[in-house]
Amino acid sequence: DGGITQSPKYLFRKEGQNVTLSCEQNLNHDAMYWYRQDPGQGLRLIYYSQIVNDFQKGDIAEGYSVSREKKESFPLTVTSAQKNPTAFYLCASSSPGRLLETQYFGPGTRLLVL
């Protein structure tokens, strides 16, 4: 079955530590996205990538970094500069340029600070 996988489901970060969230898709989509979800805030865009080796900042990129070395993978690193990282992180992908543009979401990773 095609889809998006995110791992781990839960992640714990210690003070001053960088952590990396994994996102993999086998939908052959060109574009991938990372969102942060906080209660009552909806989803906010962190980074997005339209093609391999290219990515752009979203609305809340500070304290985060990404890479896009392969079409299937778009890992997100939460750096120590992100002072309030506790949130639910969602990865999505889409096929830009097609008539019915739709973003498909993974199951999410919940990040907690120890």
Place this chain on the structure above:
Amino acid sequence: AQSVTQLGSHVSVSEGALVLLRCNYSSSVPPYLFWYVQYPNQGLQLLLKYTSAATLVKGINGFEAEFKKSETSFHLTKPSAHMSDAAEYFCAVIGAGSYQLTFGKGTKLSVIP
């Protein structure tokens, strides 16, 4: 620039009653509009989308939404609520030619037996 406003962060309905979740949008270009559903601790699942083909859009699980340009609205309805409809619902907008999906803050639907 585009934005989405969902009226009511929490809506409660009785089982079998009409579900109405409100969404108003603003967009400087003709929009594509989406409704997504999220069950606890899960990702988002697409319910339905408007892409200018028809103003009344039917989705999964008996939901539908009507695009009203004059009211800049895209409200979600279901004639008869089921216990399994309890979830959080998000309205989202994307401008034609844009990559950025803008979400509303969500409406949590509770269904009372």
